[in-house]
Structure formats: C-alpha cells, structure tokens
Amino acid sequence: MKNYIFPLFLFLGISILSCDNDSAIREKAAQTLPKTSPQTNTNQMPVSGALAGVQHYICPNNCQGSGGEAQGNCPVCGTAYLHNQAFHANDAQNQATPPPTPTPNPATPTEPAQNAAGVWHYTCAKGCAGGAGTATACSSCGGMLAHNAAYHN
Numbered sequence: 594m595k596n597y598i599f600p601l602f603l604f605l606g607i608s609i610l611s612c613d614n615d616s617a618i619r620e621k622a623a624q625t626l627p628k629t630s631p632q633t634n635t636n637q638m639p640v641s642g643a644l645a646g647v648q649h650y651i652c653p654n655n656c657q658g659s660g661g662e663a664q665g666n667c668p669v670c671g672t673a674y675l676h677n678q679a680f681h682a683n684d685a686q687n688q689a690t691p692p693p694t695p696t697p698n699p700a701t702p703t704e705p706a707q708n709a710a711g712v713w714h715y716t717c718a719k720g721c722a723g724g725a726g727t728a729t730a731c732s733s734c735g736g737m738l739a740h741n742a743a744y745h746n
Contacts, residue, residue, distance in 0.1 A: 629666045650674035714744045 648660030656669035665674055706726030707713055713724025715738035717731040728738050 623671060626671050629668070629671065647680050648677055649680045651677045708744055712744050713741055715739065716741045 649662045650660060650664055651674060652659035652667035652670065652672055653675050654667065654670050654672055656667050656672075659667040659669055659674075660677075661674065664676075666672065667674065704714060704726060706724065714726050715728050716724040717734065717736060718739045719731070719734055719736055721731050721733040723732065724741070725738055728740065730736065731738055
C-alpha cells in the first residue's frame with residue numbers, strides 16, 4: 594500500500610499544478626481571432642421585440658452594446674451570439690389580439706323545393722301534405738321533414 598501512495602500524490606500534484614488558468618494565454622488567443630464586423634439589419638420595419646429593448650440574439654458574456662436581430666458574433670469579444678427566448682416571450686406580451694376575420698360562408702347552391710315533376714325534396718314522415726326544400730319542421734305537425742329520394746329521380 595505504501596508503494597502506491599507516493600506515485601498517487603505525485604500524480605495529483607502534477608495535475609493540480611498543470612491546471613494553471615492563465616488569462617494571458619486566453620487574451621492572446623482572442624487577439625488572433627479574425628475581427629468580424631457586426632451584421633447590419635436591412636429590414637425597414639423593426640421587430641416588436643426589439644422595440645421593447647429585448648434583442649433576438651445576445652452575447653453569452655453579456656457584453657455591453659452586443660446583441661442583434663440576426664445570428665452573428667459579438668463585436669466586443671467575438672463570441673457567437675445565442676438565441677434569446679425572452680425575445681419571443683416579450684413578443685407575445687406586446688402583441689395585441691388581432692381582430693377576428695369574418696369568414697364568408699361558401700355559397701351553397703340552392704335547389705328548388707320541388708323538381709320539374711312537382712316532387713318535394715323533403716317531405717313529412719307522417720304523411721302530411723306539402724314539403725320543403727330543406728330539412729325543417731313540418732308546418733302541419735311540427736315533426737322533422739325527411740329526405741325524399743324520389744326528388745333526385
């Protein structure tokens with residue numbers, strides 16, 4: 594067991610010392626990245642979420658002056674923008690309920706109540722005289738009129 598303790602501590606010591614989080618190396622790597630210009634929005638009409646001050650795409654590092662309406666890279670740190678779900682939540686809050694659009698009823702071709710032979714399209718199931726062009730209540734007894742197949746012959 595003693596033979597394993599020294600190599601274990603040696604390994605742990607080297608591992609801990611090798612994990613130096615050097616910020617100078619990070620800054621040097623950030624400087625070697627190509628500088629990208631921020632993308633410009635060519636839309637003439639602003640998006641409602643942007644009107645309220647919420648950007649559609651944001652920098653994950655929350656850099657000052659970053660964010661935009663399209664995917665791109667942060668002009669401050671060069672990090673790729675992330676999609677901002679709050680933009681859509683803000684959009685839903687600001688959006689007024691659109692007025693209901695009246696839907697026109699399709700024009701149903703109306704057939705005459707009687708055909709050329711004088712047969713009613715709908716007749717009373719109880720045998721009352723007369724009939725109608727639609728399935729309505731019988732004018733004599735109040736019962737529902739039934740479809741007359743002889744009308745189509």
